[in-house]
Amino acid sequence: MAEVLVVVEAGVKKVTLEMLTIARGLGEVSAVVFGEADQAKLAEFGAAKIYTASGADVLDHGAAPKATAVAELVKRVSPAAVLLASTQEGKEIAGRLAVKLDNGLLTDAVDVAADGTATQVVFAGSTIVKSKVTKGLPIVTIRPNSTTPVASAATPAVEELTVAVSDSDKLTTVVERVAEQKGSRPELTEAGIVVSGGRGVGNADNFKLVEELADLLGGAVGASRAAVDSGYYPHQFQVGQTGKTVSPQLYVALGISGAIQHRAGMQTSKTIVAVNKDAEAPIFELADFGVVGDLFKVVPQAADEIRKRK
Amino acid sequence: MNIVVLVKQVPDSGAERTLSASDNTVERGSASNVINEMDEYAIEEALKIKEAHGGEVTVLTVGPSGATDSIRKALSMGPDKAVHVADDALHGSCAVATSKVLAAALGQLNADLILCGAESTDGRVQVVPHMLAERLGVAALTGARKLTVDGSQLTIERQTDEGYEVVTASTPAIVSVWDTINEPRYPSFKGIMAAKKKPLQSLSLGDLGVAGDEVGFAGATSQVLEWSKRPARSGGAKVIDEGTGGEQLVAYLATEKFV
């Protein structure tokens, strides 16, 4: 059986486990790791082989050296497919790889069938597309929260790669990585529950209400663009067309009207719940359960009720 | 500094968008078309750099002849001139082919700095900037929320899930920007009038030495097999808060096993 290369996100995120799960339907799974990764986790989810590449040459120059490493590996092992995460870096590596190999590329897939056909959800979640790479092997980026990771233990062989990093792969240099306050909340794109606030939340201080509900539910916090633009919450938490795409089991929209560009980032959520004081707000058209009311009354009451039930 | 800004025309994301029933490409006829929003931020950044350091700003678009509207709109913000690559053979092009054409055009433009949006709202592929860097052999600084130019030295800040990174490179380089980088200016009346007279050069594939069968459906590296509309979500229960809205909400979450 041919190998399937899965390019692992640093730290082994949930999307990596999803990719490993999808990859098992395509061939024998080989994980490609840049830097450190939890190899036990990769083994638990079916990696039969782990390729690792490290060192400053590979790690500190963005996507270019990593694309070179994957391209060399593709030429050497002729895999059945290459899967990468639909993250900024995953797409960057994928784009370079496609050019290097003069190969097709599909982004933001939610599934890949055994024959390489990828399923994508486009246009603000309104349209489902099935596509295929017609030149070369399938290079596909997978959107987080596309599938439920299923374990399938393997005992991987580990191989350290020596990557021939050229000068043209080192034209950019990451000179600083600044970690910002992160707390214990799950990551937005991978969270099973997301609680988002919009302009209706009113100010930055009031976002504590949104955070409180998120924490009680064990979820992540999101925000609409209006809330971000008004300075209520940082940009990396923006959900929507120009923010993150989330697809959690539960999405809670508080004081969000439900503009089409916001829907673009959350429409594929399994269950949607909304609180909005305007009964005509478009968010109610997609909410499985809606409360027409003042979020400053409804949310604290809901929080109390959850505490009572715990 | 010689700056080229990549501007793509896309269907308005606020309007209904669809794929064509006949050939599965993005339907550009029925939707109203606009400048890809992120590219307006790239134009603004280019103009700010020109104002601070001097130079020239050229808009480059690969797209159908109707894209001229968006090019004129881009010029009305302040760039000096535009290049429009239009060719019937381009219809149906994939990102790999589009990057080939953009790279060929950029090869004639001698840019020190290429600015573009981080992603287009129709494809959302976010890959064109890196494809171009790969093809042109220039540095790629992508996803910038801040750009500093110091002679030939470029420094960006880019948001990551964990915080942010500071990344540097020297020109020539391609920099893609997010909407957090600046606030694009509105075209002035004077700008709109001036835009009508600014040079707009049209190029065909032949002018760029790209063969027709390297692009479009003939050269596509991927293919849409089929598409369908997802069933529209329908609203479920809606209660009006009369004092117990929060409790009812939690009762619902409990039946769905979220609490």
Ligand SMILES: Cc1cc2nc3c(=O)[nH]c(=O)nc-3n(C[C@H](O)[C@H](O)[C@H](O)COP(=O)(O)OP(=O)(O)OC[C@H]3O[C@@H](n4cnc5c(N)ncnc54)[C@H](O)[C@@H]3O)c2cc1C
């Ligand atoms: C190209 C483009 C890209 C965009 N990208 C995004 C994107 O990525 N993400 C995004 O979110 N938007 C995006 N937008 C913006 C989008 O069109 C909307 O403007 C935005 O989503 C509105 O945010 P909102 O719902 O928080 O604010 P509003 O539309 O102002 O809605 C606020 C809501 O809060 C309700 N409310 C007010 N007070 C209360 C209260 N006390 N209790 C309960 N409810 C209350 C109001 O009834 C109202 O429905 C984009 C727009 C464009 C043009």
Ligand SMILES: Nc1ncnc2c1ncn2[C@@H]1O[C@H](COP(=O)(O)O)[C@@H](O)[C@H]1O
């Ligand atoms: N056909 C095109 N013409 C001009 N610029 C483009 C074109 N396609 C993509 N771009 C640029 O590349 C950026 C990223 O696009 P994409 O990779 O399609 O998400 C866009 O914001 C544009 O600046």
